[in-house]
Amino acid sequence: MIATLNIKGMILxxxxxxxxxxxxxxxxxxxxxxxGNGKFIDRVFCTxxxxxxxxxxxxNEFFAFxxxxxGEFKRKI
Numbered sequence: 079m080i081a082t083l084n085i086k087g088m089i090l091x092x093x094x095x096x097x098x099x100x101x102x103x104x105x106x107x108x109x110x111x112x113x114g115n116g117k118f119i120d121r122v123f124c125t126x127x128x129x130x131x132x133x134x135x136x137x138n139e140f141f142a143f144x145x146x147x148x149g150e151f152k153r154k155i
Contacts, residue, residue, distance in 0.1 A: 108132040117147055
């Protein structure tokens, strides 16, 4: 099963497949990183995460989403 993100109804795959934005621009997951000091939640050590994506067209822009330790959306970067 492939991990996914649901951002305002848009499903983003957390694998290396090429995806298409609502604006028709191709993009792909670039990196996933742990952030913050982390804390134990239900006896499991959890950290925040930032998932960074890269547009594959000529503009080569990046966009990212940050989530807290509980997996709750915090902000778009």
